[in-house]
Amino acid sequence: MPLEYTTITQVSGPLIVVEQVAEVHYDELVEIESGQGEIRRGRVLEAEQGRALVQLFEGTSGLDVRSSKVRFLGRVLEIPVSPDILGRVFDGAGNPIDGGPRIIPDKRLDINGNPINPYARAYPSEFIQTGISSIDCMNPLVRGQKLPIFSGAGLPHAQLAAQIARQATVLGTQDPFAVVFAAMGITFEEADFFISSFRSTGALDRAVVFTNLANDPVIERIATPRMALTVAEYLAFELGMHVLVIMTDMTNYAEALREISAARKEVPGRRGYPGYMYTDLASIYERAGRIQGKPGSITQIPILTMPEDDKTHPIPDLTGYITEGQIILSRELHRAGIYPPVDISVSLSRLKDKGIGEGKTREDHADVLNQLSDLYDRGKEARELAVILGEAALSENDKIFLRFAEEFEREFVNQGVNENRSIEQTLDLGWKLMSRLPRIELKRLSEKNIEKYMPGAEVSG
Numbered sequence: 098m099p100l101e102y103t104t105i106t107q108v109s110g111p112l113i114v115v116e117q118v119a120e121v122h123y124d125e126l127v128e129i130e131s132g133q134g135e136i137r138r139g140r141v142l143e144a145e146q147g148r149a150l151v152q153l154f155e156g157t158s159g160l161d162v163r164s165s166k167v168r169f170l171g172r173v174l175e176i177p178v179s180p181d182i183l184g185r186v187f188d189g190a191g192n193p194i195d196g197g198p199r200i201i202p203d204k205r206l207d208i209n210g211n212p213i214n215p216y217a218r219a220y221p222s223e224f225i226q227t228g229i230s231s232i233d234c235m236n237p238l239v240r241g242q243k244l245p246i247f248s249g250a251g252l253p254h255a256q257l258a259a260q261i262a263r264q265a266t267v268l269g270t271q272d273p274f275a276v277v278f279a280a281m282g283i284t285f286e287e288a289d290f291f292i293s294s295f296r297s298t299g300a301l302d303r304a305v306v307f308t309n310l311a312n313d314p315v316i317e318r319i320a321t322p323r324m325a326l327t328v329a330e331y332l333a334f335e336l337g338m339h340v341l342v343i344m345t346d347m348t349n350y351a352e353a354l355r356e357i358s359a360a361r362k363e364v365p366g367r368r369g370y371p372g373y374m375y376t377d378l379a380s381i382y383e384r385a386g387r388i389q390g391k392p393g394s395i396t397q398i399p400i401l402t403m404p405e406d407d408k409t410h411p412i413p414d415l416t417g418y419i420t421e422g423q424i425i426l427s428r429e430l431h432r433a434g435i436y437p438p439v440d441i442s443v444s445l446s447r448l449k450d451k452g453i454g455e456g457k458t459r460e461d462h463a464d465v466l467n468q469l470s471d472l473y474d475r476g477k478e479a480r481e482l483a484v485i486l487g488e489a490a491l492s493e494n495d496k497i498f499l500r501f502a503e504e505f506e507r508e509f510v511n512q513g514v515n516e517n518r519s520i521e522q523t524l525d526l527g528w529k530l531m532s533r534l535p536r537i538e539l540k541r542l543s544e545k546n547i548e549k550y551m552p553g554a555e556v557s558g
Contacts, residue, residue, distance in 0.1 A: 099128075099168040099169055099170055099171065100119075100168070100169070101166045101167065101168050102115055102117070102118055102166065102167040102168075102169075103165070103166055103167070104116045104117045104118070104167075105162040105163075105165060105167065108157050108160070108162055109360050109361075109362075110156075110157070110356070110357075110359075110360035111152050111153050111156050111157060111314070111315060111316050111357065111360060112142070112150060112151065112152050112153075112157075112357075112360050112361065113129070113139075113150075113151050113153065113157060113160075113162065113167075114148065114149070114150055114151075115148070115149045115151060115167050116147065116148055117147055118144070118147055118148065118149045118169065119147065120169075121141055121144040121149045121169050122141065122144060123141055123142070123143070123144055124140055124141060124173045124174070124209065125140065125141045125144075125169055125170065125171065125172070125173065126138065126139075126140055126169075126170040126172055126173060126174055127139040127140060127141060127151050127167060127168065127169055127170065128167070128168045128170060129151075129153060129160070129165055129166070129167050129168075130165060130166045130168070131160060131161060131164065131165050132161055132164030132165065137153050137154070137155045137160070138153070138154045138155065138190075139151045139152055139153040139154060139316075140152060140154075140173075140174060140316075141169070142361070149169075150361070151167070152316050152357065153314075153316065154190060154314050154316045154317050154320075155314055156314055156315075156316075173207050173208075173209065174207070174208050174209075174320060175205040175206055175207055175208065176191045176205065176206055176208055176324050176327050176328065177191075177199075177200045177201075177202030177204075177205050178200070178202060178203060178204060178205070178206055178327070178328060178331040179200055179201060179202055179203040180203075180336060181200060181201070182200055182305050182328060182331075182332075183275060183302070183303060183304070183305060183332075184301055184302050184303075184304065184305075185197060185200070185305060185306070186292055186301075186306045186308065187305070187306065187307050187308075187324075188307070188308060188309065188313070188317075189281070189307055189308065189309025189310075189313055189317040189318060189320065189321035189324070190317050190320060190321075190324075191208075191307070191320075191324050194308070206327050206330075206331060207327070208320060208323040208324050208326075208327045209323060210323065210326060210327055210330060210384055211384075212379075212380065212383035212384055213383065213384065213386045213388060217388050217389055218386050218387065218388065218389070219241070219386075219387040219388060219389045220241075220387075220451070221239040221240055221241035221242045221386070221387065221394075221421075221448050221451060221452070222239060222240070222241075222451050222452060222457075223239065223240040223267055223268075223269070223270070223394075223452060223457065224237055224238075224239060224240075224267075224268055224452040224453060224457045224458050224520070225237075225238045225239065225240055225265055225266070225267055225268075225339075225341070225396060225452075226264075226265070226266050226267075226268050226519065226520055227260075227261045227264055227265050228260070228264035228265075228516070228517035228518050228519070229257075229260065229261065229264070229437060229439075229512065229518070230509055230510065230512060230518055230523040230526065231437060231439035231441060231444075231509070231510045232261075232424060232439065233458075233518070233520050233523050234462070234465060234466055234469070234509075234520070234523045234524060234527060235439075235441050235444070235466060235469065235470065236422065236424055236439075236441075236444050236445065236446040236449060237446055237448075237449045237452050237453050237458070237462075238265075238396065238398075238446065238452075239396075239446075239448045239449075239451055239452035240267055240339060240387065240394045240396055240452070241385065241386045241387040241394045241395070241396055242385070242396055242397075242421050242422075242446070242448050243382050243385040243396070243397040243398075243399070243419070243420040243421055244396075244397070244398055244420065244421060244422050244423070244424065244446055245347075245397075245398065245399040245400065245401060245413075245416050245417075245420050245422075245423050245424070246258070246398060246399075246400045246401075246423070246424045246425075246426065247401060247403055247408065247413050247416075247423050247424065247425045247426065248400060248401070248402050248403065248426045249402055249403055249406040249426065249428055250402055251428075251431075252402075252426045252428065252431055252438065253426075253431070253436060253437065253438070254345065254346075254400050254402070254426060255283075255287055255290060255291070255345070256436070256437075256514055257400075257426075257437045258278075258291075258343050258345050258398070258400055259290070259291055259294040259295070260437075260514055260515070261341075261343065261398060262276045262278055262295065262300060262304065262341070262343055263294065263295070263298050263300040263517075264517045265341050267339045268457070268458070268520070269456075269457070270339070272337065272338065272339055272392060272393075273303075273336075273337070273338045273339070274303065274338065274339045274340075274341070275303050275304065275305070275332050275338045275339070275340050275341075276300065276303060276304040276305075276340070276341045276342075276343065277304070277305045277307075277325045277326075277328055277329045277332070277340055277341070277342045277343075278291065278295075278304055278305070278306045278307070278325070278342075278343050279307045279309075279321050279322050279324070279325035279342070279343070279344045279345075280306075280307065280308045280309065280321075280344075280345055280346075281309045281318045281321050281322065281344070281345070281346060281347070281349045281350050281353075282309060282310075282311050282318055282346060282349025282350070282352070282353070283308065283309075283310060283311060283345070283346065283349070284310070284311055285310055288308045288310060291306065291308070292306060292308070305325070305328050305332075307321050307324055307325050309321040311349075315353045315356050315357065316353075316357070318349060318350055318353040319350070319353055319354065319357070321350075322344050322347075322350060322381050323381070325342060325344065326342060326381065326384045326395070329342045329384075329395050330384065330395065332393070333391075333393030333394055333395045334388060334391050334393050335393075336393065337391070337392040337393045338393050339393060339394050339396070340393065340394065340395050340396070341396050341397075341398065342385070342395060342396065342397045342398070343397075343398045343399075343400065344381075344397070344398070344399045344400065345399075345400035345401075346400055346401055346402055347378075347399045347400065347401040347412065347416065348401045348402045348403075348404065348412050351370060351374060351378075351401075351411075351412045354370065354371055354374060354377060355369055355370050355371065358370070358371035366411075367411045368410070368411055370411050370412075374411065374412075374415060375415045375418070375419075378415055378416060378419060379419050381399075382397060382399065382416070382419045382420055383419070384397075385397040397420075399416065399420070401413060401416060406428060408425070421446065421447040421448050422444070422445040422446040422447045422448070422449075423444060423445060424439055424444045424446075425439070425440045425443050425444050426438050426439060426440065427439070427440035430506065430510070433506070434511075435506050435507070435510055435511045436511060436512070436513075436514060437510070437512075438510075439510060441470065441473055441510065442470075442473065442474060442477060449466070450463070453466070458520045458524075459520065459521065459524055460546070461524060461528075461546040461549070461550050462520075462524060464541060464542045464543055464546050465524050465527040465528065465531075465542075467541045468527075468531060468539060468540075468541040468542050469505065469509070469527050469530070469531070471541055472498065472501050472502075472505070472531070472534065472538070473501070473502055473505050475498040475502075476498040476499055476500075476501045476502025476503070476505065477502055478498075479491060479495040479496070479498045479499040479502070480499055480502060482495060483495075483499060497534060497535070497538075501530065501533070501534060504530055504533070505530055508526065508530065509523075509526055509527065509530060524550070525550070528550045528551055528552060529552055531551070532551050532552045532553060
């Protein structure tokens with residue numbers, strides 16, 4: 098029977114200080130019973146010299162500290178897991194909210210987990226098809242990779258996240274595939290959009306969804322991605338599944354970190370965020386990957402909204418250091434009616450060369466990627482010149498590249514929110530666009546691939 102304490106001496110935001118405690122440990126679960134019998138949960142943030150700092154998941158609002166009792170439970174925050182967890186929807190604290198029964202666990206797992214030992218890691222190499230051309234062709238996602246999406250307020254990252262969750266699949270394998278979706282600090286409308294989208298397309302059958310709403314406790318927001326990743330590790334490394342983890346919005350997660358840090362009166366770092374934010378984010382991102390000798394894998398797509406569209410803001414800046422590239426959404430393309438508004442020029446997948454080519458996607462993939470990227474960059478340069486000098490001042494060559502950039506955005510980058518393109522369709526579309534250009538400008542394509550894949554290849558440009 099846990100000991101009860103009535104020695105709460107301080108309250109600050111979601112934090113309370115309990116004095117004269119014994120045998121209390123960091124991260125231990127806590128129950129606080131109010132004088133009216135209401136039970137609130139919390140966890141230990143600090144424990145030293147008979148004093149414990151406890152953060153409450155439900156907050157301290159309305160709590161009468163004089164009549165409240167504190168019980169330290171002697172265990173950490175855990176989540177019950179079993180194969181039945183697929184197809185279920187939970188809140189940010191791991192409680193079912195889909196009307197279904199509680200999970201009868203095969204086991205209970207500590208949500209904090211551990212990053213994968215670098216020595217045990219297998220190198221990411223298998224291509225994951227999202228059905229979205231601007232990702233699959235230009236910034237390929239590889240199994241075991243962590244590839245964030247950098248967005249901005251008002252951009253359609255929610256639609257993009259839902260589309261990836263519905264469409265993603267690992268090519269060339271019959272191994273089971275699952276999606277773990279964690280939403281943090283989102284509105285009820287956004288949560289309803291995600292769940293309805295998954296249900297209507299049948300994607301929920303292979304998904305596990307965690308939703309922490311904007312009006313839910315801030316402390317819960319810290320636990321939500323860790324719960325999602327613990328479930329992903331169970332599905333991947335114990336059930337042998339390929340798991341795609343989508344987390345949105347990591348900016349809300351970082352704001353929760355800052356709020357708790359301020360309540361603890363810690364010395365702030367850049368822009369008020371705690372100095373340990375890099376380490377904290379790394380403890381989440383580094384739980385992606387593959388383990389040698391095990392069939393499963395965890396691939397991560399964290400989504401974050403950049404405050405004021407600023408790539409140098411601490412959240413995207415630190416995320417970029419830890420992850421293997423980034424997909425950046427463009428406000429300019431969004432205004433032009435392009436969906437998804439992926440900015441090809443500044444997006445990057447650092448593992449793109451590892452998951453493409455013969456036996457993975459298609460032998461011409463690298464050629465198409467490099468040539469399209471080069472042509473699009475030249476088209477954007479021509480567009481900038483046209484803004485400064487006027488289109489009439491452009492050379493005929495510049496006009497060709499300008500026209501290509503417009504067609505590339507309208508036909509290749511742009512696609513329907515429910516349009517699922519195979520990698521073959523995407524590559525063929527790239528060849529179709531390049532066939533409209535003079536052959537002399539296609540310097541990054543091999544003659545062999547031109548003859549095999551270029552429409553009307555027998556006619557020289």
